Amino acid sequence: MSGGMLYGGDEIGALVFDPGHHSLRVGYAQEDTPKAEIPAVVGVAPDESPKLEPEAKPEEGNISSHPTTYKYYIDTTYLHSPRPNMEVHNYMKDGMIENWDMFEKIMDYSYEKIIQSESQFHPVLFSESPWNQRQKREKLTEIMFEKYKVPAFFLVKNAALAAFANGRATALVIDSGATHTTAVPVLDGYVISNAVVKSPLGGDYLVLRARELLESMGIDLTPAALIASKEVVREKDKPRYVKKS
Template sequence: MYGGDEVSAIVVDLGFHTCKAGYAGEDAPKAVFPSVVGSIDQMEVDEPASTDANSGSAGEAKASKTPETERSKGKRKLYVGSQSLGLRRDHMEVISPFKDGIVADWDIVDSIWDHAFRECLLIDPKEHPILLAEPSFNVQQQRERAVELMFEKYKVPALFLAKNAVLTSFASGRATSLVVDCGGGSTTVAPVHDGYVLQRAVASSPIGGEFLTDCLMRSLESKGIEIKPRYSFKRKEIRAGEFQTVDLDLPNTTESYELYSQRVIASDIKESVCRAPDTPYDETAYANIPMTPYELPDGQTIEIGADRFKIPNILFNPSLAQTIPGMENFSEVAPSTRGLSQMVIESINKCDVDIRRELFSSILLAGGTASMQQLKERLEKDLLEESPQAARIKVLASGNTTERRYSVWIGGSILASLGSFQQMWFSKSEYEEHGASYIQRKCP
């Protein structure tokens, strides 16, 4: 048993889109940065850093070469963090540690955790117990690998793995709820009862924030709108207040880095102008909707009309994705994808009859995509139409979008700072005695 509550625990939530890390007991994470890394194959190129005309200031270029951002893993160099990824380099690929929602590359996870501890929080992990958030459908092999890495490499004194849905439930002060987590890589519906996830009733869909961003990008491309990444041009002032955009020729930029840079802009467009429609999307009804302007980084102002409503509606009607040019094969990739309201009802129906009423009345919206305008109201409306008449539907979502975005981390912060929780830690001595598989008993 670990009883060391004299130092603050560290809470880390490595999501598909962003990594959040900070001290337990605080209101928000101290560090928030992308969950992807830049990777340069050392065999392919001798000089990894490029100094193009749009690389930023000399200070930024210098920062990119410090140990805080680059790490060598075998024959590749990894660049972690927003600043490092914002700096274009020749031959740099942008890669994610995840595949199908679970970790596929532990070297990348290691470099992300290392960046969070040593550069963002400026701590030595040997001195702090660590609470890690994990997906509700995480498998034993993945959990044991995380345990081994934390104890063997980082020498942490104690560890705890907590399910995302449970932490979201704690963040709202509930022990029982239905958590609808709209994340970057997927949407997961997980019932939580008395602080435990009911695994048999967890439902998930591959439609998350990144998928919606891709749909928006394809739709804009089909209308002849090109999103120019920030590194690919520079703006010259020719007269006071008048600028000219000059394209830069950067032949060694990888496709993955170009796509990453375009996604950053497209994601901002989505968050700025998109909102869930009050009723199911209909092409003819929204054909003459007023346009909303958005200014791209290169100074070009674009007008966005029906896409503002069509893209969010894909969450409720996945087959809409097939009507977007370039996304026609989606149904072949994910043939059984259900809409959000169907997933909620399906998940509740797999739970015991005794708790269904309580789940219907405490549906929690969480995740970055859940911050979209009118999403809560639309989900509530659809559920009222589709659920049993006796059910009392209540969809709960924090009015503060930051809290909605970071609800998993906030739940971890609350849990790890409770006095009664300190005896729950999986200690280093228990790991040495029982091995990594003991995590299944300590953190069911």
């Protein structure tokens, strides 16, 4: 869709957000491809940076004067760097936004690092799954208007967008994502919700089965980033290495 269809002007700079369980696609409505694809997970680790000593001693009974604070790691470069005690959380569940705090971290990163512009200057188009719940739609709308102050906001089914992108207002859209595969009928631009067929088989399941197959064949899949050192071995011998502690 063009920016003119969204907000009455060809040069308005409307943004498109396409969230999924594997990644979030972000870009401008006038462009053919997303500006960035951000993993839909956030790394959370304790903040071990040095802290200033308090001026006054804590009162008796207070266990710690320094409550634990956390740092958040977003995007591929930061997530693929091993960090002690880091946990990875996905803000999506069953194709819908579940963890709103993590989602807002992703949105803050998108505006600051990807778009590099103030949110109030850009109308927004957001895609959603055909079975998205009303309270989640209302929550997302509230966040976009109240926190990000967007001038206009449009929420539309991703299957309808896929049909329009291929020049069709009526189509059967087959969508195979990370966690599920769906068949969604679209009639004159509207999704027929009660006819949606959904399967829990997706890319994550296929990757898991492929991993099990390779491991059953004796193939070591330890990532290179977790190897501290390795030894030279003969061809077809099992690898010998030391993992990072």
